[in-house]
Amino acid sequence: MLETKAFAAFDPKQPLSAYTFARREPRPNDVLISIAYCGVCHSDIHQARNEWGGAKYPMVPGHEIVGRVVRVGAAVTKHKVGDTVGIGCFVDACNECDACKRGLQQYCERSIVWTYNGAEKDGTPTQGGYSTQIVAHEDYVLRVRNEGALDAVAPLLCAGITTYSPLKHWKVGKGHKLGVVGLGGLGHMAVKLGVALGADVTVLSTSESKRADATKLGAHDFLATRDDKAFKRASGRFDFLLDTVSAPHDLAAYAGLLRTDGVMILVGAPDKPAALPAFSLITRRRSIVGSLIGGIPETQEMLDFCADRAITADVEVVPVQAVNEAYERMLRSDVRYRFVLDCSSLR
Secondary structure, eight states, X not given: OEEEEEEEBOSSSSOOEEEEEEEOOOOTTEEXXXXXXXXXXXXXXXXXXXXXXXXXXXXXXXXXXEEEEEEEOTTOOSOOTTOEEEEOSEEEOOSOSHHHHTTOGGGOSSOOEESSSSBOTTSOBOOOSSBSEEEEEGGGOEEOOOGGGHHHHGGGGTHHHHXXXXXXXXXXXXXXXXXXXXXXXXXXHHHHHHHHTTOEEEEEESOGGGHHHHHHHTOSEEEETTSHHHHHHTTTOEEEEEEOOOSOOOHHHHHTTEEEEEEEEEOOOOSSOOOOOTHHHHTTTOXXXXXXXXXXXXXXXXXXXXXXXXXXOOEEEEEGGGHHHHHXXXXXXXXXXXXXXXXXXXX
């Protein structure tokens, strides 16, 4: 077994703290990765604090992982020692259901294995990227070509694919007006990717202070949503809204910004259900839909798309030991726009 240093949550109320545990030795099709950086996702907070339920402790969060291959199993053909690679939100699936056969492993109908707070097929708990190393099947390890800024690449493994996948699925691009709701870890990637795909992008934010940032990220317009009159002025403006907000908010008000046949795509995950009056949809045949990360083929496509266009996340790098402060600052929206943990600090 491989002794692994990490930071873990031990219960919902206490800060994360140092933890040492054993990872398995690589099997024939496994890759051992020395972790360089791991992004901090808002879902890490939800899970560490058991806000979605089902938390299993001790829990090592982290699913935006980049690093180097340091060992491969005897049957591995896709990666070699020294390769720069990444791991996202899951590390295995059934590989047999319809979703898996279509490359949509995130919608596996039988037994998806989450990177952390999950269980391997043999029942072993999975532990994530706030650690020094990780072992995974080669099919769930992704190639990373953008090596110039690995810290800024890490968030692509969740924030990047979470926003890329719905934009591609609904074919958002040239000629479309796209509104990005919320300018945080997900939202800032949605702006960059939406612009790269050719859409006319507007940021919708409660924080007027983010107007300048929206422009720097490439957005064509900004709508301050604390002003109720803004909703009236922008009524029926957008073809698509990509809603990245993870706090409760008025979906009906935002739906009113859609044109006839407009689509609002939910990728944020508030911890409370939202009310949605039917008339906010039926009067213009609007749709509200959801999207969850992306499958392995699409995640690789996204990484290559970003590498070709030098797209990375805007990050603040901190040592793993500062993760509790990072959590509190995230909750205050005090980060531009993603915390990334330097996992070398654990060594």
